[in-house]
Amino acid sequence: MYGWMGTILRVNLSTGAITKEKLDENLARDYIGARGLASKILYDELPPRTDPFDPANLLIFAAGPLTGTAATSASRYNVVTKSPLTGAIAASNSGGYLPAEIRYAGYDMIIVEGRSEEPVYLWIKDDQVEIRSAKAMWGKGTRETDALIRDETDDEAKIISIGIAGEKLVRFAGVINDRERAAGRSGVGAVMGSKNLKAVAVRGTGGIKIKDGAAFREAVLRNLAKIKSGPVTGEGLPTYGTAILVNVINSHGILPTNNFQLGEFAGAEAISGETLTRDLLVRNRGCLACPIGCGRVTEINWEGNRERGEGPEYESIWALGAACGISDLELITKVNFLCNEYGMDPITLGATVACAMELFAEGVLTVEETGMPLHFGDGQGLLELTRKTAMREGFGDVLAEGSARLAEKYGRPELSMSSKKQEYPAYDPRGSQGIGLGYATSNRGGCHVRGYTIGAEIVAAAVDPLTSEGKAKLLIDVQDFTCVVDSVGMCLFTTFSLGVDDVLPLLNAATGVDYTTESLLQAGERIWNLERLFNLREGLGREDDSLAPRLLQEPLPAGPAKGNVVELESMLNEYYQLRGWDNEGRPTGEKLQALGLG
Amino acid sequence: MSRTLVIDPKLCTGCRLCELVCSFKKTETYNPARARIRTIVMEDEIAFVPMTCWQCEEPVCQEVCPTGAIGRDAATDAVLISLERCIGCKMCMMVCPFGNIQSNGAKEPVVKCDLCGGEPECVLFCPTKALQYLPADKFTLARKKRIAEKFRSILEEVEW
Numbered sequence: 206m207y208g209w210m211g212t213i214l215r216v217n218l219s220t221g222a223i224t225k226e227k228l229d230e231n232l233a234r235d236y237i238g239a240r241g242l243a244s245k246i247l248y249d250e251l252p253p254r255t256d257p258f259d260p261a262n263l264l265i266f267a268a269g270p271l272t273g274t275a276a277t278s279a280s281r282y283n284v285v286t287k288s289p290l291t292g293a294i295a296a297s298n299s300g301g302y303l304p305a306e307i308r309y310a311g312y313d314m315i316i317v318e319g320r321s322e323e324p325v326y327l328w329i330k331d332d333q334v335e336i337r338s339a340k341a342m343w344g345k346g347t348r349e350t351d352a353l354i355r356d357e358t359d360d361e362a363k364i365i366s367i368g369i370a371g372e373k374l375v376r377f378a379g380v381i382n383d384r385e386r387a388a389g390r391s392g393v394g395a396v397m398g399s400k401n402l403k404a405v406a407v408r409g410t411g412g413i414k415i416k417d418g419a420a421f422r423e424a425v426l427r428n429l430a431k432i433k434s435g436p437v438t439g440e441g442l443p444t445y446g447t448a449i450l451v452n453v454i455n456s457h458g459i460l461p462t463n464n465f466q467l468g469e470f471a472g473a474e475a476i477s478g479e480t481l482t483r484d485l486l487v488r489n490r491g492c493l494a495c496p497i498g499c500g501r502v503t504e505i506n507w508e509g510n511r512e513r514g515e516g517p518e519y520e521s522i523w524a525l526g527a528a529c530g531i532s533d534l535e536l537i538t539k540v541n542f543l544c545n546e547y548g549m550d551p552i553t554l555g556a557t558v559a560c561a562m563e564l565f566a567e568g569v570l571t572v573e574e575t576g577m578p579l580h581f582g583d584g585q586g587l588l589e590l591t592r593k594t595a596m597r598e599g600f601g602d603v604l605a606e607g608s609a610r611l612a613e614k615y616g617r618p619e620l621s622m623s624s625k626k627q628e629y630p631a632y633d634p635r636g637s638q639g640i641g642l643g644y645a646t647s648n649r650g651g652c653h654v655r656g657y658t659i660g661a662e663i664v665a666a667a668v669d670p671l672t673s674e675g676k677a678k679l680l681i682d683v684q685d686f687t688c689v690v691d692s693v694g695m696c697l698f699t700t701f702s703l704g705v706d707d708v709l710p711l712l713n714a715a716t717g718v719d720y721t722t723e724s725l726l727q728a729g730e731r732i733w734n735l736e737r738l739f740n741l742r743e744g745l746g747r748e749d750d751s752l753a754p755r756l757l758q759e760p761l762p763a764g765p766a767k768g769n770v771v772e773l774e775s776m777l778n779e780y781y782q783l784r785g786w787d788n789e790g791r792p793t794g795e796k797l798q799a800l801g802l803g
Numbered sequence: 804m805s806r807t808l809v810i811d812p813k814l815c816t817g818c819r820l821c822e823l824v825c826s827f828k829k830t831e832t833y834n835p836a837r838a839r840i841r842t843i844v845m846e847d848e849i850a851f852v853p854m855t856c857w858q859c860e861e862p863v864c865q866e867v868c869p870t871g872a873i874g875r876d877a878a879t880d881a882v883l884i885s886l887e888r889c890i891g892c893k894m895c896m897m898v899c900p901f902g903n904i905q906s907n908g909a910k911e912p913v914v915k916c917d918l919c920g921g922e923p924e925c926v927l928f929c930p931t932k933a934l935q936y937l938p939a940d941k942f943t944l945a946r947k948k949r950i951a952e953k954f955r956s957i958l959e960e961v962e963w
Contacts, residue, residue: 273823273833274823275823275824275833309834384846409836410836410908411832411836412830412832412833412834412836413833414831415831418831422824426928429930432930487849488850489816490849490851491818493818493823494823495816495820495930496818496930498818498930498931500816513847513849514849
């Protein structure tokens with residue numbers, strides 16, 4: 206095959222069986238790869254209502270047909286499984302070097318099933334695959350694990366690992382690769398922990414074959430020029446990283462502050478991309494083949510030591526900062542480093558601590574439960590709870606369940622800022638209606654990267670963020686295109702400068718398949734609908750396409766979006782209609798037929 | 804005037820696009836293990852240095868080659884290995900002080916950068932200009948100017 210490597214590696218940790226399967230060409234064409242193809246396999250193979258921590262759950266590391274090529278920012282893979290946080294499908298995305306290494310080793314994806322009796326790691330050297338003991342790494346952080354495993358295998362190996370949070374089944378544990386990159390959301394690291402799988406080490410020395418090399422090279426050069434000349438991808442992200450958004454979003458009055466009680470944060474400047482660049486930035490870092498290089502290599506002075514790492518990104522700065530009322534950027538950076546070390550999602554962590562802070566302010570939580578006073582703005586409290594959560598120690602054991610279970614436990618479920626039990630990211634949807642509908646309909650729960658309407662509503666200011674009109678259509682287009690981008694293995698950030706017609710020639714030249722604009726977007730739509738079918742089968746429905754009551758009932762108190770709530774009901778009705786779904790949010794037979802899902 | 808491939812590690816973001824496009828040009832597959840250029844990633848400092856053949860004025864690889872397989876391209880000044888004459892002894896690889904001649908298991912016994920005949924693919928794709936292919940005097944002048952600017956600001960701070 207061209208583009209695709211043509212082989213799926215399957216490892217059963219219960220039996221120790223290691224098999225290599227031929228990739229079905231029709232499936233590859235219809236579901237592309239990465240997020241799409243792995244979701245299809247999960248849908249076909251996972252028995253309905255399987256507990257996410259049951260050995261029967263699958264954990265899939267899946268790259269796309271462009272991953273590892275020179276296509277701009279085609280560094281990505283997805284970690285796909287049933288989420289222990291949401292009970293819905295999880296597809297968590299990460300870049301770096303590791304995803305491409307899976308392909309150089311000869312595979313499009315690695316499917317892990319079953320559960321090992323003892324801690325193990327996988328060692329994949331091209332076609333040689335071994336299950337090895339990870340007893341020496343169990344309990345270690347992701348950096349140390351990375352180093353220990355490269356010592357045992359090959360210094361050139363690229364490593365996927367979990368930290369203590371994944372081992373302890375923290376419901377929002379992530380999977381770390383290349384020491385600093387994270388498939389952070391939806392608890393994919395906890396599923397890895399439940400399988401006693403500490404790490405996957407990969408070294409590949411093979412190449413990716415391209416059907417039409419000259420056409421592919423031309424397409425890469427064209428896209429490279431577009432990325433370099435785009436204002437966001439050529440200027441904003443390289444100069445300030447994703448944190449450029451702190452001031453932008455705050456100026457629109459939608460930087461959620463103190464658990465979404467406010468949309469403006471007085472400490473925004475102190476945690477902005479500009480401040481990060483001035484005070485902490487060492488250099489920019491790019492994932493494989495990425496001309497944007499939004500990664501931030503940063504250094505802090507922490508208790509007399511200089512600590513160097515990567516990040517924090519905009520979302521982490523917000524969750525560990527504004528969401529908790531914290532404006533100490535060095536502390537936020539330290540907590541972000543710890544999240545990488547523990548393998549834990551900083552968005553859900555920060556949002557869960559913010560929820561606890563509001564419960565504390567309401568008097569629902571007291572020092573008796575928390576073991577410490579917990580006020581908005583308490584950075585030391587956040588730091589302490591980060592460690593305790595990863596270790597499931599004391600009150601951290603409650604936080605490790607996420608904000609929905611926390612708020613539910615204390616009788617105030619409305620104070621969890623989440624949909625489908627996954628916490629929202631850093632945009633108050635009361636001032637950007639489309640993203641509100643996006644949070645509600647996201648197949649993996651509260652999330653910004655399933656349908657980033659913020660690009661059109663705020664960054665490009667192409668549409669009025671305050672109106673709900675036309676947002677269902679906008680969101681559907683973004684959701685479907687995002688499915689394509691995630692499935693080919695490119696980074697979503699390229700979409701600030703590239704459209705479907707820029708991805709199309711790359712994919713066709715690489716694979717030799719004759720996709721058209723329409724058939725490619727239809728593949729995106731097919732993937733979205735398949736994820737929906739997965740969730741429906743798991744028992745989710747219209748009542749789960751909702752938002753926290755605060756966003757629907759409490760108008761934003763101040764700022765440019767003052768007085769607004771999310772007009773969800775009308776947008777959701779329109780969304781279902783445009784999607785070809787019935788009133789309960791189920792795809793109609795006609796729609797399924799049209800997508801080849803019937 | 805001949806040109807020189809110059810690197811600026813300060814501008815390198817570690818994206819390794821140079822390795823990808825190099826391997827594609829030379830092997831028609833995307834495969835960094837077959838690239839003639841290599842970005843070294845320093846894990847703890849999180850720093851990046853692209854490394855490739857510097858086309859030495861007095862190449863020790865050429866000196867040790869027992870079959871005279873290594874010579875210089877008249878047009879580009881690149882140091883080239885003739886596959887017809889090469890017997891695969893790998894002495895050149897052993898003596899290169901920079902580790903920039905590789906034996907990577909491909910059909911050629913050893914490979915090195917040949918400057919793509921004067922149009923280095925890595926330079927064309929490098930998104931940050933960490934790699935450039937310039938006349939030597941232009942490179943040194945550009946650096947002089949950059950450093951001169953720093954000198955000026957320092958010297959002007961002091962009142963004489």
